[in-house]
Amino acid sequence: MTRPAPRTTPESADDMDVRKAAVLAAVITAHIDTAHPVGSQTIHGSAGISASPATIRSELVALERSGYLQQPHTSAGRVPTEKGYRYFVDHLGRGKLSPPKVQQLSSFIGSVQGELKSVYEQISTKLSDVTRYPAVIVGPGHINTTVRDAHLVDFGQRRILIVLTMSDMDVQKLTVSLDFDVSTQDVTDAAQQLKALLIGTTVRDRFELPAVSTTPARLVRHAVEAIWSEAGETEGEQVFVGGTSKVADSFDTLETTRQVLDVLEKQLVIVSLFKDLLQRGASVSIGSEHGYLPLAECAVVVAPLTIDGQNAGAVGLLGPTRMKYGEAIAAADVVSEQLAGRLSVEAQRG
CATH class of the missing domain: 3.30.390.10 (Enolase-like, N-terminal domain)
Structure with a gap:
């Protein structure tokens, strides 16, 4: 199955060279892991960076001026902006899911039992367990099923x-x-x-x-x-949410946690958001890109659920903007592909 390409940023990336890209990747990776501002000493010696701390500091300043990083406080390190995350996702952050996690998801999807609604519920919970983010599966309604x-x-x-x-x-x-x-x-x-x-x-x-x-x-x-x-x-699409208990662990503020929980209860909002992303050819929405204010501090990863060439829903994850994008994208892909394969086989058997 071919997933939509990530949305490219409208800003020019002409100001990004190999060293700047490596520094940006190191900052984002460190910030995702720690949730703290990142300084030159933290990323000195990171993969792909052989420059001195002074040169790294110069690159950090340049990245800030170009809008990829920002400095919360004068004496603090730097954190990524939406533009920085977007460049990371589009050019650097397409990592893979570890083989044990792929096997864990694949085995579960192949063996889970129950009626279709129960299967969706169990798989969304499993996806959340593996990624540590709230997971959503949008299944088709029964308008066109016989x-x-x-x-x-x-x-x-x-x-x-x-x-x-x-x-x-x-x-x-x-x-x-x-x-x-x-x-x-x-x-x-x-x-x-x-x-x-x-x-x-x-x-x-x-x-x-x-x-x-x-x-x-x-x-x-x-x-x-x-x-x-x-x-x-x-008649409308059915929404199955797994891992709502992980919302508090995923986000930094109580207000964001409350807003995310509120959105997860609004099925129409979730369906509309996923449809809009897929129709725009996007697989990742970061911060304000989707235009939905309550999720301005969030990132959304979505993969289409396609059965025998027909749209049958979507698989998605909601997380903070400092989401582990490579792992989340790969996990959503694995689930959408494996679930689509299972549903296709079951339909043929029927």
Whole structure:
């Protein structure tokens, strides 16, 4: 699967040479690891840097003047700006996920059991465990998925469980209460009628229901009307968030933590943000780039979830701007590719 290329910065990078790029990479790497401003002594001797501390200091000043670094306090070291992080991501920070972590994610995705919603929930939690950032999986709604099978289960006391298996391998369950009695044979006959009506249709398809007054026909009408009513509330994309407990550990201020938690509860915001990034051909958004003020102190990494050439959602991570970008990008890619492969195989089996 081909992921979108990172968005390139609109500012010119003509002022960046090999030594400046190495110094910038060293500053960002050190700042990601420590969360503290970085001085020349800290990065002296880092990989790719053979210059003296005085020369490094000169390069730090030049990088600050060009907008890649900033100095929080006069006596402090320097920290990256959004422009600095953007250059790092686009040119330097495409690191890989360690083989043990790749194996950990791949094995989990291949073996996790449960209905599709549970699988998404478990995988998002696993991705968060591996990266230490809150993880999000956006799965498709059921607008375009069709019903593959339908069953009715009699709970007694005029309560019926409707079970629908969808073409995307999701299983929907809905309990309805009746105002009339049904026999075991009524439920069996109604289930057969329900299959004939629903298989091959989507949850938003509307058609004429049987007008006869037999008990099975009445049960079918109740079941279909309940399905249609439920579909009107749940047609949109489904959002599965893992690792919300890690938000406090990922961000430096309580206000940012609160804002991130608030965003993670707003599914429409997450879906819109991911769609916007992917439509712009971006895989990483840093700070204010996405234009959403509550996440101005955050970075977002997203990978498309594509099944047999069709868009099926996205896999994303939210973290601070000092996120471990290379690892986060690689982890999102692994999950999107492995999950898409699993879903494709399951769809073919069905």
